[in-house]
Amino acid sequence: xxxxxxxxxxxxxxxxxxxxxxxxxxxxxxxxxxxxxxxxxxxxxxxxxxxxxxxxxxxxxxxxxxxxxxxxxxxxxxxxxxxxxxxxxxxxxxxxxxxxxxxxxxxxxxxxxxxxxxxxxxxxxxxxxxxxxxxxxxxxxxxxxxxxxxxxxxxxxxxxxxxxxxxxxxxxxxxxxxxxxxxxxxxxxxxxxxxxxxxxxxxxxxxxxxxxxxxxxxxxxxxxxxxxxxxxxxxxxxxxxxxxxxxxxxxxxxxxxxxxxxxxxxxxxxxxxxxxxxxxxxxxxxxxxxxxxxxxxxxxxxxxxxxxxxxxxxxxx
Numbered sequence: 001x002x003x004x005x006x007x008x009x010x011x012x013x014x015x016x017x018x019x020x021x022x023x024x025x026x027x028x029x030x031x032x033x034x035x036x037x038x039x040x041x042x043x044x045x046x047x048x049x050x051x052x053x054x055x056x057x058x059x060x061x062x063x064x065x066x067x068x069x070x071x072x073x074x075x076x077x078x079x080x081x082x083x084x085x086x087x088x089x090x091x092x093x094x095x096x097x098x099x100x101x102x103x104x105x106x107x108x109x110x111x112x113x114x115x116x117x118x119x120x121x122x123x124x125x126x127x128x129x130x131x132x133x134x135x136x137x138x139x140x141x142x143x144x145x146x147x148x149x150x151x152x153x154x155x156x157x158x159x160x161x162x163x164x165x166x167x168x169x170x171x172x173x174x175x176x177x178x179x180x181x182x183x184x185x186x187x188x189x190x191x192x193x194x195x196x197x198x199x200x201x202x203x204x205x206x207x208x209x210x211x212x213x214x215x216x217x218x219x220x221x222x223x224x225x226x227x228x229x230x231x232x233x234x235x236x237x238x239x240x241x242x243x244x245x246x247x248x249x250x251x252x253x254x255x256x257x258x259x260x261x262x263x264x265x266x267x268x269x270x271x272x273x274x275x276x277x278x279x280x281x282x283x284x285x286x287x288x289x290x291x292x293x294x295x296x297x298x299x300x301x302x303x304x305x306x307x308x309x310x311x312x313x314x315x316x317x
Contacts, residue, residue, distance in 0.1 A: 137216025
């Protein structure tokens with residue numbers, strides 16, 4: 001009995017010494033820290049957060065990082081290319097030309113009194129912004145997994161940078177679109193009548209951005225765990241384009257199909273956009289309200305799910 005007690009005391013004493021040493025070291029460091037100047041930024045690591053603890057205020061502290069991500073997107077996408085940023089404009093121009101030949105000349109689909117090339121190019125310009133932001137936001141975790149695993153920063157900084165870089169490309173394409181419309185009018189190939197709803201184009205763009213980012217954040221949780229969704233989303237976006245009045249006006253659809261297409265939140269944006277630019281069709285204010293509510297709801301839901309997934313995504317990537 002005595003030997004066992006002695007063994008127990010011999011075992012516990014070194015641990016007590018270690019514990020005391022750790023405590024003395026901690027106190028000493030704490031005292032030294034109190035005598036030093038306070039750091040400018042103090043990062044506190046906490047356990048898992050609640051569902052609605054999104055910490056959006058952190059994005060303001062990392063605004064310089066978002067700017068760097070925007071620059072990175074441009075450099076990475078067009079590095080070692082001959083034409084460089086010209087691809088901003090060349091891609092939708094060539095696509096609109098193909099649509100003009102296939103759907104305008106061969107299929108002879110009506111374009112509501114708008115010149116077919118202008119009809120397609122206008123729709124493709126804004127559709128390209130939506131699809132690009134949506135797909136890139138949906139693959140945020142899988143594409144940036146190595147970066148996320150090395151350093152901490154608000155993960156929402158990456159989708160915001162995607163939104164900003166896409167907006168810059170969209171502005172360039174809008175400038176080209178304006179030039180083409182002016183050229184068609186000077187050549188007598190089209191007649192454009194402007195109206196007051198032209199001032200709502202920034203609203204259309206904002207709704208597109210919110211909708212694309214919200215849907216992208218929602219699907220990012222799926223592409224993180226199931227890589228098949230990345231391929232499915234690419235195919236799904238192509239199908240969604242045909243369910244949106246890009247290659248045809250909404251008036252071309254009849255009966256039940258017309259009512260189904262109106263439930264697509266992108267329909268009101270595209271149709272009102274063409275009305276603002278070409279005064280063709282009708283202005284659908286109620287559809288814009290529906291799109292705005294849908295976009296805000298999707299964005300809030302996407303941010304909440306994104307915030308939830310970012311806490312444990314490294315275990316599944």
